[in-house]
Amino acid sequence: MEVTTEPKTQIDEASHRNLSFSTPIAGDPSSDKLPFFRHRSRQIKRDTWLVSVLVLLQIVVFAVTMGVNDCSRNSNGHCAAKLLGRFSFQPLSENPMLGPSASTFEHMGGLYWNALVEKHEIWRVLTSPWLHSGLFHLLINLGSLIFVGIFMEQRYGPFRIAVIYFLSGIVGSLFAVLFVRNIPSICSGAAFFGLIGAMLSALARNWNLYTSKVSALVIIITISTVNFLIGFLPYIDNFANIGGFISGFLLGFVLLFTPQLRQDPPPHKGKLFEDDMRSSTRLKEMFDRPVLRIVCLVLFCGILAGVLIAACWGVNLNRHCNWCRYVDCVPTRKWSCSDMTTSCEEMVSDAQLTLTCMANGKFRIFPYTNISQARTQDLCTLVCT
Structure with missing residues (x-):
């Protein structure tokens, strides 16, 4: 008896082609795994508006801080990058990161022992995470935020x-308030280290899920x-x-339990999308703890209430x-890690200001007198250290 066979339609061939891309190979344990850091062509295309807004806000805050600092006027032109005028930086001997002065950090909301304890200005806890010590610090922080933040937001x-x-x-x-001294400090790295901690918790929680996990761990450790x-x-x-990292690590286990790992890819993309329906179902079960x-x-919540x-x-x-103090500072010839209250004797003569440190007897002559208290x-602290 002759059996007639019908020719395959284009729909049947297309569906067969799609199934061949999404069905894992039997006995291959890596068929349902995915790389922790994907290549750009394999990343899920989603808007990263949050990272864009955060980057823009930090740039604006830094520009405002430098405008308030106004080195050309407040330091009588003794500045780095004088061509920037009002936005020029303090001398490298005062701020090696190309940024404002200590008094500007205090004015803009940096953490400071006297302000927190004597004046009870707790609002500085909310403002200090937005400040940067200088241009170098801003660029490094933003570069790290863009790399980590885009990955986390897309995922x-x-x-x-x-x-x-x-x-x-x-x-x-x-957490920084518990160790704060009479030297203004800023906490812009805390939020970024929170993302690093969350990324590490996501990797640790699903260690067996990802490929190239050792490379991902090396990248996380290097950036940190x-x-x-x-x-x-x-x-x-x-x-x-440190406080931001611990917080992010714990919050990563709390919030990052249903990653957005895949979108339905167009048929012609094929192997560029490594997640399948079987993997998606398995992931939901693994993440639900x-x-x-x-x-x-x-x-x-206990750490938040305690601090x-x-x-x-x-x-x-x-x-x-x-x-x-050495966790936060390494003493050098340029600055000291001691928490001392500096006081100087002032002497004005021939349009010159002489400051003599009362603690160690060091003095320095400045070619100007018309500066604020x-x-x-700031200059007294520079002389004493």
Whole structure:
């Protein structure tokens, strides 16, 4: 008996082609895995408006800070990059990061022991995460934020990343208050380290899910190390970075449990999209761990309540830890890590200002006299250190 066979239609051939791309190979354990950092051609195309807004806001805040600093007028033209006029930088001997003066940081909302304890200006906890010590610090911070932030926003969406970013910045700033000194400090790295911590928790929680995970771990450690080393420079608070990292790590387990791993690809893209329906279902089961989320949420709330209460009570852990200052500062010839209150004797003669440090007897002559008291204190700190 002769069996007639019908010719395959174009629809049948197309569906067969699509299935061949999405069906994992039996016995291949890597068929349902995906790379942690994808190539640009394989990334999910989503808007990254949150990272764009954060980058723009930080640039605007830095520009406003430099405008308020006004080195050309307040420092009588003794500035770096004088061609920038009002937006020129303080001398490198005063701020090696190409940024404003210490008094400007204090005016713009940097953390400062006297302001927090004596004046009770707790609002500085919200303003310090938006400040940068200088142009170098801004560029490094923004470059790291763009690399990490775009990846996280594309993978998990803007809402959850915004929650992690802002909460990590606040908790990191509160953590820095516990170690704050009479030297203005800024906490712009706390929010970024929150994203780093969240990225690490996402990788650790789904270690068996990703390919090239060791390379991803090396990238995370490298970025964290570079930004942490920058925290040893003046005005940058490393304790805020530590607090932000811990917060982001815990919040990553709480919020990053349903990653947006895939969109339905067009048929011709084929192997560029490595996620299939079987993998998607399996991922939802693996990410749904409510006990872990509850424990991390309780730990985060406990840390937030603890640092908030300690900050309101004016707790200063530097009094109980003499070596803690070296986590935030490395002493050099240019600056000191000691928490001393500087005072200088002023002498004006022949349009010159002579400041003599009362602590060590050092003095320095400046070729101008018409400067503010805040600027005089900046110069006194420079002389004494």
